Structures are given as C-alpha cells and as structure tokens.
Amino acid sequence: MWALRRWIQSTATVLSNAYVLFPFTRNIYQGKLKSVCVPGLNCYSCPAATGACPIGSLQTIFANVRPSFKTGNFHIGLYVLGLLRITGSLVGRMPCAWVCPFGFLQELIHKIPSRKIEIPHWMIYIKYWFLALFVVLLPLIVVDGFGYGTTWFCKYVCPAGTLEAGIPMLILQPQLRELAGWLYVNKIAILALFLVLMVFIRRPFCRIVCPLGAIYSLFNKVSVFRMVHHPDKCVMCKECYNGCPMGVKFYEGANQPDCIRCLKCMQESCKFDAISYEIAGLPVKVRPIAH
C-alpha cells in the first residue's frame, strides 16, 4: 500500500506538471485543461502546470466579485467550490495524501534524518484562519477604486507558488527579475522557512497553513469514504500516531480534521486490526499487509 501511494503521488505530481514544452516556449501552458482545478495544491503559474490551482482560482473569483456583479455575471465561485466540496464529500482529506504535489514534497523532505519535533495541537487550527482571512475575507473586502481585490494567499504566503512558479519563471523570463522586490524576498523567506521545517516537523504546511486542506478537512466526518476506529480492539499502543505523516492520534477518534486517509495506520502501524474504513457506511474488509 505504501509503495502504491508513493507511485500514485509521483504520477499525480507528473500529471499536474506535464507541460514539457515550457523550456522552448519559455511560458506557461495555455490549453483548455487549465479550466479544470487540480485536487491538490499546484500553482497554475508553474511553467509545467497543466491544470488550475483551486485556491488561486477561488481567490481570483472572490477578488473579482464586485466587477463581476457590475457586469451581470454573478461569479461567486460555485464552480470551484462545487469541485472542492464534491471531492470533500466523497473522500474528505484524501487528496492531500494521494495526489497533492506539495504534500508529497513535504513527506520526501521529512525523510532527511534529523531530530523530529511535534507541534502543539492548537496550531492545526491556524489553517482555518488562513482560509477565512487570506482566501475569503481579504480578497472580498480589500478592493481598489475599481472594485478589484487581490489574491492575498498567493501574494503574501503560498510557498508552493514560490517554489513552482516564482523561481522557475524568473529563470525563464529574465525581464521579470527586474520587478522582483521585497514581496519576492518575503515569499522566498517563507518558502525557505517551510523547507527547513519540513525536515523536522511532519507536513508543517499541510497541518498549520494549507487552506485547501482546511476545506477538505471540514468533510472528514461526513464524507462517503470514512475511517473507522474499533475501541474494543485498540490497546492504545500509539503506533498509529508514531507512524502518521500528519501526527494524528487515531486512538482518540477516527476522521479527525488532520486525517488525510493515507491508510498507513491501518496497513502498517496497527497490529490489532483496530482501524478499518467504510464506504457509504458499508464496512470494507482489508487484510493488513505488514502483519
């Protein structure tokens, strides 16, 4: 299962960034696929990106709500929100574990041998503030004289955008380098900070900041695919927590907001069959592989 997940993560990363002609065009992909949002965090200004970033798209629509109303278009983000919420309703936070390129990167960097640190539990709630403020409220409220807002999360925070678009685009288009100022320095500093944190902390961006993960997490308890904890079999050995890429204490309850349904706890950690999953309420029997 673990090898399968790695294979799917690699494939999803390649498919999300499959525009191989960018070294020749020195530009981003501009085909029709860009109208579809990918399920993971992948910057649409990455020169290789083949799809749209859901969080960037959502902010853009919110930032342009007033002009859109003035022109009678009434774009309020139902398409992007519909896509994200359908995904969330089906599988909850599962895309974070299986198809998000930035999540994949964090897991790989965390493999670097070092002393590992755990974050205080309250920090996992910070991401909801990032979602509410930087993705929804600030783009909606802070507007210029023409009614246009800005994409606050992309502009001031997103390290995925810096890594996938900020660095490569400045290499591909030298004229952009002249425009790089304190904003660019700020974004590089945030990226550098998270790259360091990834070594010591399990998926720090996903757990503390990611607004996409925050949206999906709202559906973990009601999604069609759900994890199941069997307290009668659980001996509280905490092996699920030790092996979890998100630091979830599964023994305290299934379908917590940070559970990304990677299934590692079920397949590799738990030796007592205390973890399973169900689809639409129907239990699925899976024989553990690593026992």
Next chain:
Amino acid sequence: MDQVKRKSGFLLLLLFLIFLVIGINAGEVATVWEKAVSICLACIGIG
C-alpha cells in the same frame, strides 16, 4: 447518529453537484481558465 452522518454526506454531495452545475452555467469555467493561462504575478511574488 451514524445514519444521520451518512445521509448528510449524500445530501451535501447532491447540493454541491447543483453548485457545480450552476457555476458552469454561469460561465465560471472561462473565468478560471482566463486566470490560469496568464502568468500570476502575485503567485510569483512580484505583483
């Protein structure tokens, strides 16, 4: 309680499918595409 959660999951799914269809009919797909095919200076960190 579990049955309520199960039912609410399916009801949410149906609701969001309606959201999606309304969004597509309103032309939001084109808006997403227009943004996604332009270099996002905010994402890069220069504007």
